[in-house]
Amino acid sequence: MMKAKNNRYMDKCRNGNLYKNRIAVLATMHKKEQVIAPILKRELGMGLVVPEQFDTDAFGTFTNEIERAGDQLQAARKKIENAMLISDQIIGIASEGSFGSHPMVPFIPFNRELILFVDKEQDLEITGFAANSNTNYAKKMVGSFDEAYEFAVAHGFPEHGFIIKATTDTIQREEIEKGITCLEHLNHAVTKLLDSRSAICIETDMRAMYNPTRMKNIELATLDLVKKIQSICPECSTPGYEVVEYKKGLTCQYCGNPTDLILSHVLECKKCHHKDEVLYPNGKEYADPSRCNWCNP
Ligand SMILES: [Zn+2]
Numbered sequence: 001m002m003k004a005k006n007n008r009y010m011d012k013c014r015n016g017n018l019y020k021n022r023i024a025v026l027a028t029m030h031k032k033e034q035v036i037a038p039i040l041k042r043e044l045g046m047g048l049v050v051p052e053q054f055d056t057d058a059f060g061t062f063t064n065e066i067e068r069a070g071d072q073l074q075a076a077r078k079k080i081e082n083a084m085l086i087s088d089q090i091i092g093i094a095s096e097g098s099f100g101s102h103p104m105v106p107f108i109p110f111n112r113e114l115i116l117f118v119d120k121e122q123d124l125e126i127t128g129f130a131a132n133s134n135t136n137y138a139k140k141m142v143g144s145f146d147e148a149y150e151f152a153v154a155h156g157f158p159e160h161g162f163i164i165k166a167t168t169d170t171i172q173r174e175e176i177e178k179g180i181t182c183l184e185h186l187n188h189a190v191t192k193l194l195d196s197r198s199a200i201c202i203e204t205d206m207r208a209m210y211n212p213t214r215m216k217n218i219e220l221a222t223l224d225l226v227k228k229i230q231s232i233c234p235e236c237s238t239p240g241y242e243v244v245e246y247k248k249g250l251t252c253q254y255c256g257n258p259t260d261l262i263l264s265h266v267l268e269c270k271k272c273h274h275k276d277e278v279l280y281p282n283g284k285e286y287a288d289p290s291r292c293n294w295c296n297p
């Protein structure tokens with residue numbers, strides 16, 4: 001009996017149908033379903049529900065009135081657990097973004113998006129990522145409406161939303177105005193806070209529905225996630241057969257020495273721990289001498 005069920009599961013996996021006509025709950029209140037739902041539908045045949053009245057702000061906000069619990073992955077897990085509970089679903093999805101400086105070039109802003117997929121039935125966790133400098137993340141102290149307006153326009157206003165607050169690190173709710181996408185709102189927020197101080201902080205609103213640039217990165221992370229879900233373990237057919245190691249050492253075409261370019265990917269199954277090493281993942285068996293430390297030091 002057990003075996004029959006298992007075989008059916010493996011057949012579904014092999015055909016890429018494991019999640020066809022299944023439903024996942026998306027733990028969001030920031031309209032992320034706009035980019036996530038069409039990809040799940042197209043690539044996996046999967047539907048999405050968003051719980052009404054789901055307060056993701058309880059798990060942390062970018063403006064820090066509520067501190068995020070743990071790292072991005074832990075925060076996403078918490079949101080999913082909660083959304084599964086109130087929606088009675090066993091498959092859940094949540095995304096978390098972080099913003100800061102580029103890891104190598106400190107003055108360039110950087111956005112790292114994570115999207116987590118949890119299948120409780122299969123005891124499976126798969127994570128998609130996107131990380132790049134394509135973000136308008138910025139903040140500035142300004143002393144007038146004109147200055148605030150200039151900053152806003154330079155960072156994508158009014159297509160992108162903005163936040164006005166008393167200081168860069170204020171956490172008082174009454175001193176923060178979010179989701180500003182029109183001139184009247186901007187004017188009102190700036191004037192109100194400038195009334196009792198000489199400078200205020202303006203910053204980009206990073207919540208997905210106020211930030212089309214971030215929404216694009218959530219879309220990229222979702223595509224990465226779906227690709228991993230579609231990658232099936234050759235041994236046990238579990239989805240999420242993914243790269244766990246990148247090995248350097250592609251041979252130089254001219255001198256034959258190993259270079260820093262990728263020679264192989266190691267893939268591993270989370271369930272049965274089957275491993276494969278795939279040579280030449282970028283389709284090239286040799287490195288160009290211009291990338292070789294011996295030929296082109
Ligand atoms: Zn496996």
Ligand SMILES: [Zn+2]
Binds near residue numbers: 252253254256293294
């Ligand atoms: Zn060489």
